[in-house]
Amino acid sequence: MSHATLVEKIWAQHRIADLGGGSALLLIDRVFLHERTGGIALQGLAAAGRAVRRPQQVFCTMDHIVDTFPGRGDATRMPGGTAFITSTRAAALEAGVNLFDINDPNQGIVHVVSAEQGITLPGLTQVCPDSHTCTLGGLGALAWGIGSTEAEHALATTTLPILRPKQMRVNFLGRLGRGVTAKDMILKLIGLHGASGGVGYAVEFAGAAVTSLPVEARLTLCNMAVEFGAWTGIIAPDDATFEYVSGRPYAPDGVLWQRAVDHWRSLASDAGAAFDREIDIQAETIAPQITWGTSPQHSISIDEPVPDPQSQPDEKRRAAMSRALAYMAVEPGRPLVGIPIDAAFIGSCTNARLSDLRAAAAILKGQRVATGIKAICVPGSSRVKQAAELEGLHQVFIDAGFEWRESGCSMCFFAGGESFGQGERVITTTNRNFENRQGPGTRSHLASPATVAASALKGQITDVRRLGRQR
């Protein structure tokens, strides 16, 4: 009778050799690269006279610093940015890996593309020199972010030496309330247990509120496992996963499909599996979340006041809170609702899939964003953009006063190109509210697409559940 966790099962299936001290050499099934950190890995490999061992299992896209304005080419607003694009393209072509170039219809944000193309499959190991690779745990893959040097290792050998992580399970029990999304679930977890709460762990998300999530929302939930400090996040694949994967361009079909599904059905934690730590959260207790500070752990319910540092016993946390309050220019003891915003951003690997755009458009339909609000929507991939346009969602965004862009990581971070500006307050569907992340002095509030859309309409931070009454 087996008592293995989901992660332990995938680990065992990929373990080539035991390296001692809890480390193992694991087989890596897929490597994904992008122009910001992947090109340098391909170049480093070539400079060392080494080849990509299995180029057909390596993929590369252009997302991080590509322009998102219509009619774009290799030129970027980021100083020196074009060199990242052209050198990555050259290295990818030379190595013979699969490339989704700027004007390829399949181009987009790496983790969005990997899921929608069926490149990620349940039970695979997948790495990318990008911290949000954990997104793909939402499909039941063991996927994690690495550095460029580790990427060279994975490219050259199809393996990586990895220290076995501890096992954590986070159970979201019960049902989510109205207006509450996967983004709110992960922000709630990080708010409760801190940005280092998951350090050293592989985190399996489970419970009725997780298994009832559509697959795209599961990707959002796993996306921010890294903001919890976790090595990665994962959700056991089920019929919804198989239905999502089925028929995608790189997914298996025919006889192989049936064999694959039979295998995938075994990928769940056994009833007696032991976890080093378990956390239970009642889904009914989760309200829409928003961050008030400069760490994802500075997350509160939208109807809750900003916490007071004086109530924090730990000196380091108190100092961080005071610093964050000053940077964000918000006051302790008062709610965020009603604070005027300057901009609203819908995009990123966290919340720019079709379901995210539909959720925002449902709120924006027939309305206009408040006067003076800079509002931008950047679809997660060129396929998402195309699908949204077929449904007419782009017209909803445009009519509401949003810019409708080409796909890329865009203003999730500031690379020297576009920024919201010094002191500007942005409500954003992205994943990091660090100081200066979206631009020097820019103040970022993380929230769900619904909360961002509602706030854009009102021109101030808004509880989406009360939008109807406020109008």
Place this chain on the structure above:
Amino acid sequence: MSANTPLDQHTGVAVPLMRINIDTDAIIPSREMKRVSKEGLGEALFANWRYADVTTRRENPDFILNQDAYRQASILVAGDNFGCGSSREHAVWALKDFGIRVIVAPSFGSIFYGNCVLNGILPIRLAQSHVEALAAEIEAQPGVRFSVDLVKQQLSTPAGKLAEFDISAADKRMLVEGLDGIALTQQRDAEIVSFIAADREQRPWVYR
């Protein structure tokens, strides 16, 4: 992956940076990753904190690395969850180029930790109380030099503090011998080839 300078023992000036959750965006802002290169990034280290004007590089005198006692620092003593956030290895390349060889913290971002080991920087995890005691010793005596013996897994200070730390055998070997990880793995090529051959039978849908 080129081999690194072996790191078995190191003595150097220690500097405290005790904020918690220092992310890799703070260690090196994205806009400072201007060239497709691992070299010369030390100037960009902590750019948003270190410079009053990042464009002209006019220094912020309040930032600790701009104080004379710490300009030659090679041991960084930091708050919990150091190096969280983005996977950018540029954070480690910037620290290394600046001259940092050892980082002590209660915990590290996991990708950052691995990036350190692969670039010849020793990340040391110590209990919060130990880290705070080290920071206090530095603040009492700016410019103080700490010593690290990786073989013995010990960190010692002039005030007589001796901390023992854990590190995996694999990471220790990588650092002490300055190994090339790819070459090490390639020695197992026969094992890898036979594993993949068996795996192809078990999971044929994985192979393209």
